[in-house]
Amino acid sequence: MKEINKSFYGVPVLKNASISLNKGECVGLIGENGAGKSTLIKILCGAYKKDSGQIFIDGKEKTINSVEDAQNLGIRTIYQELSLFPTLSVAENIFINNEITRNVASKLSFLDINTMRIEAERILKDVLSVDIDVNKTIENIPFSQRQLVEIARAIYSNGQVIIMDEPTTGLETKEKEKLFNVIYDLKSHGKTIIFISHYLDEVMQVCDRIIVLRDGEVVIEDKTAHMTLDDIITSMIGKVVDNHYPKEKMELGNTVLKVENLSNVKDFNDISFDLHEKEIVGIVGLAGCGKNEILRALFGLVKWQSGKVTLNGEELKFKSVKSAMERKIAFLPAERKSEGIFAIQTVSWNTSIAALKKIMQGWKLSLRKEKLITNKFISELGIKVHSPSMLISRLSGGNQQKVMLSRWFLTDPKVLLLEEPTRGIDVNAKVDVYNLIMRYVKQGNSVIMVSSEEGEVLGICDKIIVIHKGSMVATLDREKTSLEEIKRYSVSAG
Amino acid sequence: MIEKNAKNTGRKKFNLSSLLSISGFGVVIAYILLCVLLTFLSRNFLTINNFITIIRQAVWVGVMGIGMTFVIATGGIDLSVGSTLGFAGLTVAVLLQKGIEVFPACLIAMLIGAFIGLINGLLISKVKLPAFIATLGTMSILRGLVYVYTKGIPVYGLRYPAFQYLAQGYFYGIPFPVILMAVLLLIFSFLMYRTKFGRYVLAIGSNEDGARLVGIDIDKIKIWVYILTGFLCSISGILLTSRSEAAVADAGSGYEMDAIAASVIGGTSMSGGKANLPAMFLGAVLMTTIRNGLNLTGVSSLWHQVVLGFVILIAVTMDSLSTRLLRKE
Ligand SMILES: Nc1ncnc2c1ncn2[C@@H]1O[C@H](COP(=O)(O)OP(=O)(O)OP(=O)(O)O)[C@@H](O)[C@H]1O
Ligand SMILES: [Mg+2]
Numbered sequence: 001m002k003e004i005n006k007s008f009y010g011v012p013v014l015k016n017a018s019i020s021l022n023k024g025e026c027v028g029l030i031g032e033n034g035a036g037k038s039t040l041i042k043i044l045c046g047a048y049k050k051d052s053g054q055i056f057i058d059g060k061e062k063t064i065n066s067v068e069d070a071q072n073l074g075i076r077t078i079y080q081e082l083s084l085f086p087t088l089s090v091a092e093n094i095f096i097n098n099e100i101t102r103n104v105a106s107k108l109s110f111l112d113i114n115t116m117r118i119e120a121e122r123i124l125k126d127v128l129s130v131d132i133d134v135n136k137t138i139e140n141i142p143f144s145q146r147q148l149v150e151i152a153r154a155i156y157s158n159g160q161v162i163i164m165d166e167p168t169t170g171l172e173t174k175e176k177e178k179l180f181n182v183i184y185d186l187k188s189h190g191k192t193i194i195f196i197s198h199y200l201d202e203v204m205q206v207c208d209r210i211i212v213l214r215d216g217e218v219v220i221e222d223k224t225a226h227m228t229l230d231d232i233i234t235s236m237i238g239k240v241v242d243n244h245y246p247k248e249k250m251e252l253g254n255t256v257l258k259v260e261n262l263s264n265v266k267d268f269n270d271i272s273f274d275l276h277e278k279e280i281v282g283i284v285g286l287a288g289c290g291k292n293e294i295l296r297a298l299f300g301l302v303k304w305q306s307g308k309v310t311l312n313g314e315e316l317k318f319k320s321v322k323s324a325m326e327r328k329i330a331f332l333p334a335e336r337k338s339e340g341i342f343a344i345q346t347v348s349w350n351t352s353i354a355a356l357k358k359i360m361q362g363w364k365l366s367l368r369k370e371k372l373i374t375n376k377f378i379s380e381l382g383i384k385v386h387s388p389s390m391l392i393s394r395l396s397g398g399n400q401q402k403v404m405l406s407r408w409f410l411t412d413p414k415v416l417l418l419e420e421p422t423r424g425i426d427v428n429a430k431v432d433v434y435n436l437i438m439r440y441v442k443q444g445n446s447v448i449m450v451s452s453e454e455g456e457v458l459g460i461c462d463k464i465i466v467i468h469k470g471s472m473v474a475t476l477d478r479e480k481t482s483l484e485e486i487k488r489y490s491v492s493a494g
Numbered sequence: 495m496i497e498k499n500a501k502n503t504g505r506k507k508f509n510l511s512s513l514l515s516i517s518g519f520g521v522v523i524a525y526i527l528l529c530v531l532l533t534f535l536s537r538n539f540l541t542i543n544n545f546i547t548i549i550r551q552a553v554w555v556g557v558m559g560i561g562m563t564f565v566i567a568t569g570g571i572d573l574s575v576g577s578t579l580g581f582a583g584l585t586v587a588v589l590l591q592k593g594i595e596v597f598p599a600c601l602i603a604m605l606i607g608a609f610i611g612l613i614n615g616l617l618i619s620k621v622k623l624p625a626f627i628a629t630l631g632t633m634s635i636l637r638g639l640v641y642v643y644t645k646g647i648p649v650y651g652l653r654y655p656a657f658q659y660l661a662q663g664y665f666y667g668i669p670f671p672v673i674l675m676a677v678l679l680l681i682f683s684f685l686m687y688r689t690k691f692g693r694y695v696l697a698i699g700s701n702e703d704g705a706r707l708v709g710i711d712i713d714k715i716k717i718w719v720y721i722l723t724g725f726l727c728s729i730s731g732i733l734l735t736s737r738s739e740a741a742v743a744d745a746g747s748g749y750e751m752d753a754i755a756a757s758v759i760g761g762t763s764m765s766g767g768k769a770n771l772p773a774m775f776l777g778a779v780l781m782t783t784i785r786n787g788l789n790l791t792g793v794s795s796l797w798h799q800v801v802l803g804f805v806i807l808i809a810v811t812m813d814s815l816s817t818r819l820l821r822k823e
Contacts, residue, residue, distance in 0.1 A: 325709040342700040344767045354708040356690045364688050
């Protein structure tokens with residue numbers, strides 16, 4: 001790709017960005033939130049049109065005007081926001097637009113549903129070694145598995161260039177390893193991979209070459225072996241950042257939330273723990289182990305059959321999300337696109353929707369107040385946006401996530417439930433988010449978070465609960481445990 | 495920095511796009527073109543009196559369209575609006591004939607309208623029927639009941655001054671229904687854009703799962719939206735009965751399409767989450783103008799449907815073109 005330019009509404013997003021890709025190579029594309037990574041690859045895969053610039057494949061200039069053009073040129077994409085069809089089955093999703101057919105007569109062919117099912121199972125089992133029922137519809141499998149289906153779809157369809165926009169968000173260490181093996185395998189078959197991620201250690205592990213994008217410009221393009229982590233971060237952000245967890249040791253206060261023998265049989269069993277003032281509790285475990293359901297139960301989204309939850313001495317019986325919110329509990333869902341953002345509304349609209357009380361003036365919503373509050377968050381979290389009245393769907397993924405965090409902080413929660421809080425957020429902004437969480441906890445509030453990133457959990461949580469197949473296998477103290485121990489417990493009950 | 499850039503590179507375009515971004519702009523253009531055309535075709539078109547007539551006639555669909563816009567904004571649809579109108583219109587006529595005072599008669603009709611809305615809302619949110627099916631059912635039942643009661647014979651002769659005033663009276667020289675329409679538009683625009691309720695309506699239409707997770711009681715909001723719609727339809731029904739001084743068995747039949755068309759012409763998206771009430775009324779006026787213009791120019795009423803269909807397509811196309819133009823920049 002040569003000298004690609006792109007602007008939205010007169011704002012340049014890509015400025016003469018040129019990148020090159022070789023056969024059998026995995027290239028890491030990194031940069032801050034809003035640097036233009038997704039935009040660049042969307043141009044390559046035909047989702048956006050470039051303003052100027054050229055694209056060459058095997059030395060010949062190609063025009064890519066649509067996603068179909070890109071597909072015909074062998075370009076496959078795993079988008080940052082999942083793009084599966086929720087009401088179709090796993091197998092149907094994997095083979096969408098690439099169906100296996102059986103010829104009956106010369107022009108008439110039927111879908112070979114059986115073969116597709118078997119093939120889908122094979123890809124998921126052999127290549128990604130996961131056990132997913134391919135007949136289930138996407139809406140009926142856990143979120144973490146959806147990402148794997150998306151990956152399966154991209155690798156199945158035999159492309160030459162495979163683009164992965166933050167493929168590892170929401171994946172567990174083990175699944176990440178599997179993905180990396182897939183990448184090595186693809187490479188050895190001469191395929192080219194573009195790998196976008198905010199987990200720089202991963203990028204350094206799997207990529208042969210790294211391209212750093214800053215404000216739409218390529219600032220560095222070099223072999224991984226020639227770079228250090230610090231170099232990369234400095235060139236990404238344009239300044240030296242302290243990427244350590246800003247954890248402070250604090251005296252814990254009274255018990256706020258008490259969970260006793262909570263079970264719903266299907267997802268989790270006999271869960272008990274206490275949450276104190278100023279405490280951050282992390283829940284970890286493999287995908288599908290039930291950790292998300294536990295968190296969701298505490299927000300009234302998943303029902304439990306037996307056990308007890310008490311908040312400040314009062315037993316909780318949720319009728320709805322509203323009753324959880326009235327008790328000052330907030331919940332940030334991991335699935336940004338389907339459960340988080342209201343895509344056709346503006347940034348300020350999305351910020352205020354859970355806490356409209358804050359912008360009321362008598363009966364009336366004050367748009368002025370709304371703007372003021374939104375602007376405060378925009379500067380506090382460094383959200384990259386031209387104005388609060390911009391549509392949220394036009395923000396980069398990481399910036400949308402920051403808006404989601406603002407939404408819930410605005411509700412002044414006492415207990416904050418976070419599902420993958422830093423999903424898609426860049427290194428620099430992550431530290432901002434952790435700082436924000438720490439400041440919030442310091443005021444006497446508490447946090448429970450579920451994260452697939454063990455490092456993050458170990459970095460900021462006081463107590464770490466490990467779940468295996470729905471049961472608690474260990475409760476670990478931050479200061480006395482290690483990444484290895486957490487991992488060991490997550491994979492087995494011992 | 496970023497903002498400066500935007501202004502430098504696209505000053506001229508910026509003005510154009512901000513104008514185009516006013517949703518319903520395409521409709522305004524379509525409307526002006528239509529008026530110019532009709533002025534050439536008929537001498538009687540461009541008169542104040544004729545415009546007052548047009549606006550007065552647009553009120554039936556306009557009042558109903560307010561409700562329809564709310565329903566569509568939640569991502570739903572209400573096909574029973576025309577039948578609710580007919581049913582409420584008949585109710586008020588029958589009550590008046592039985593000697594009940596104008597005010598209580600209207601009140602009862604409005605309550606019945608709201609009750610019909612409640613039933614629709616319950617069927618949709620509690621029984622979980624698709625809105626299309628649920629309201630198709632009530633639409634048929636209500637129209638059927640009207641036929642059963644009237645046996646097709648209109649209830650007429652409703653010459654009560656206070657009742658006639660509703661659709662025929664003037665308030666400081668302005669027709670009363672026009673004032674009513676303006677007041678309703680104001681109130682409901684406020685409700686849509688400046689209250690929690692309105693926000694929740696739009697939230698449900700934009701992303702229902704997301705709405706649930708921010709603590710919105712989806713069932714409750716939906717039920718209220720259908721109640722509002724039923725209530726507004728009954729007002730339309732009362733006005734129509736007052737205007738014709740009779741309740742006709744097929745009053746309001748087919749109006750559901752007009753109300754949907756008015757909303758859509760006004761830029762309300764059928765998939766929900768967006769709404770523009772003033773532009774919806776403009777849509778209603780546009781359609782009435784066409785009917786009126788065709789009458790004046792002596793086009794056979796058999797052709798009205800055909801022309802109307804074309805105009806709807808043109809208006810909506812122009813609107814979508816202007817948004818696409820905007821997106822390109
Ligand atoms: N459809 C759009 N309309 C307007 N602006 C857009 C649109 N898509 C992206 N942008 C803007 O372009 C810039 C780059 O966005 P992009 O999605 O490429 O960032 P990114 O590098 O992928 O960030 P992230 O790490 O957060 O995913 C952002 O400032 C964003 O607001
Ligand atoms: Mg991105």
